[in-house]
Amino acid sequence: MNQRFLDPQILAGIANLELTAKTVVDGFISGLHRSPDFGFSQEFAEYRPYVPGDDLRYVDWNVYARADRLYLKRYRGETNTRVTILLDRSASMRFQGRGVSKIDYARFLAASLAYLAHRQRDAVGFIGFDDEVRDFVEPSSRQGTWLKVLHGIDHAEPGHRTDFAKPFFLFQDMLRRRGIVIVLSDFFAPPAEIIHTVAPLRHRGNDVLLFHVLDPEEIRPSLAGPRILIDLETGQELEVSPEFATSSYPARIDAHLEAMRSHAQGAGVSYQLLETGRPLDAALREYLTIRQGRL
């Protein structure tokens, strides 16, 4: 039953984005088995030796009295982080195959991730971009910020063409503190260029997740006869035969996806391909895996 609420087609019928996010996350959480790695209580987690710079409030003085050594006592869930969601709202995200459009799918996922982070008391921020930065909400764990994030996601309508270099140059100024950076995009650009643009975020200590949102029709297009294809971003027209769409194109897109995966792996960036026809849980699991790593 819970899986049903992760289906993008069903989520498209929910008008309220916050409700959509809650439906997704609550359904996802209730479907998880109990795991110590994903708890949210104030349970004891571990001791670790004190290093200069650690907050003295977390030193276990009882242990120091017995062992004459400084240890920090850690609890699960008490570590908060900054989650910044970058949503590509370029014109190509308007594409819609047989299911929901890519921008809708990305908005559902962004809202769900934001809600999940907000529920964990993480600071959540949002950046919407195409060839410019269109929306920016400074990460914060306050309730007001969470509502701003939701509003920004809700009103993220596809605009112009994508240019990663320019907005990501600005991100580096905006993302001065370390955290988790989630990028939702269709990444119609050379993989090396994308990773080259994103990699500095990783070098600054951020955990970077690239969610590659594609419609199944973009991966395996089925053309009913010769068609004149019109690029959603550039307006360029190209007459394409069905034979090309079924023979050459799949090889090219597969090579692109593999290049994205390998370049991301090489740069230490998490990468996940998301097809708009599939449920949202894969993305949530990926996020939680990253989130766990930051505990």
Next chain:
Amino acid sequence: MGLLAPWFLAGLGLLGLPLYLHLLKRHKSTPQHFSSLMFFERSTSASVRQRQLDYLLLLALRLALLALIVFAFTRPFVTSTAAGPGGDRLLLFAIDESASMAFGDRLPRAKQDARAVLSQVRGNTRAQVIAFSSSARLLNEPTADPAILQAALDSIAPTGARSSLGDLAGALRNLARASAAPVEVHLFSDLQRSSMPPGFAELRLEPGTQLVLHRSADKDEPNWTVESVSAPGRLVDPKSARVEATLAGHNTPESTRFVELRVNGRTVARQSAVIPASGRAVVAFTGLDAPFGFSRCEVAFAEPDSLPADDRSFFSVQRADPERILFLHGPRSAASAVFVRAALETAAPGLFTLDVLPAASAASLNLDKYAAAVLSDPGPLPASLDTALQRHVEQGRGLLLAVGPATTAAGKAPVAGLSIRGSQYEARAADRFSSLGEADLAHPAIARTDRWDGVRFFQLFDLEPGSATVVARATTGAPLLLEWRKGAGRALLLASTLDNDANDFPLHPAFVPFIDQSLRWLSGLEERAARLTVGAALDLKSDASSAASVEVLDPDGDRALSLADSARQSTLALDRPGFWEVRRPGGRQELVAVNIDRRESDLTLMPLDSAELWQGAPLDRATPAPSATAAAEPRRRQLWPWILAFALLAGLGEAFVASQHFSREAL
């Protein structure tokens, strides 16, 4: 190679239709939005080339289909030359033996032409001779023996029958279908216009049959004929008898002709008549002095012309005493005899004698001298009389029974034994009556009675039909007139009276022909046709189950049937004009006058273009010389079946390519 109908080539204009449609229906690619074209490249060449190939092939097939259909309609043919008449084909010599071939030298000329063609036939070619008039007769099996063929030709003589080219064409089609080899028909005839069927399509021959016409007449010849004769078949009063003859001329100028009335070979009267140019005239003879019994009469021109067979018209007359009719009435229906007698004297004076008796006093009456009996509401009959009347009917005599109150009281119709359930009585006031409803108007008793118009029945007696046939019903649905048969005889039962007590039938004109026709039919006077034409069939048996033999003597006085045939055959074809004597069981005799079909008298020839159209080639006015047929003769071979076969293939190919083309476009 040539075209029989080249004007159909105008249909090639239809070829513009697929061209127009193909030009209009040029393929257009459908625009479609896509997120990014970075992985696409222009790739239209292969699909467009394939589509264009399909497109051109489809266009070519459609053009070919239309062109082939148009070409087939033009009836193309190729000519080839044969070595001579015959070869590997079956030769048919069709000789006209109709009455018109007796005009001048037509039949000898036809035979001479046939012999000339026959002399050119190679030794191994089989041939067959057909004599035709109203039907076709095969005179020999297919043979290459010239002697048999010559003998068959020699045996042909003119008959009195009319020629029918439609029937001949049907026979030729059957022969062509039965023959493995191609058929070549040589037709020798005067080709009268009257021989043509109503529709030219009936002259069609099987494909592959070659027809060569040899005309035995050169022009429309004049001819006079005694077209018809109107005379009484039964003669009671010779002095008052009247004979009318219609004289006709075909292609003739106005002329005065003498005609004679002959009885048994003796001229009894002679008159002259002015016959207008190609017109008709009527002559009338009053008084026919014929002896008792059958007489052979004819009206003939005093001087015959070149076609003597139609210059005389035969008819037979039987002079006899009036037929005696027994009229039995009941105690309350004596008045009905007055009405019946008056009707007979009006319609057929002298033909019948009515013996009127009360039914109760006729118990021991000898019925043999009566041709028919009329029972007018007789009431219950004495048993002996009832039995005698049943036997009388069984022997072939007739009975007319009118049912009334007295008979109804007995509960059963006499002689026939049908039960009477009661009566339906209608008051005379306020139009409360019934009249004639559903009726078999072809029945002799009511055929000429104008549906008993205005006759009102106030009282109907409810007869149970049983084994009888209902001839007419009243408007209430009750049986009104029934026919009952026993043995060779028959009876009519009227469910009302013959006087004006239960109806007003005797007061209406329809009563007269009803009584006249009923008694003629019941006494057998109207049973046989006394005049027929050559080729007609004579009905030999009125009762199919009867095994009694019928003796027929032809015009020469010879038996037309063997003993076995006389007992077995139900019809006999009358193949000659003249008088045919028929002796039927029970001692009944007939003398049937047979004349030639008067359509043969019109010697107008078939239009030349019709003859050429039938032959499929120009027809020389002169009879084709035998050498012409013996020389290498071009033969036409029709190509349209092959062209239609190719058109079918083109159609199938078009359907296949079109399905491939459109399924590729639908992807």
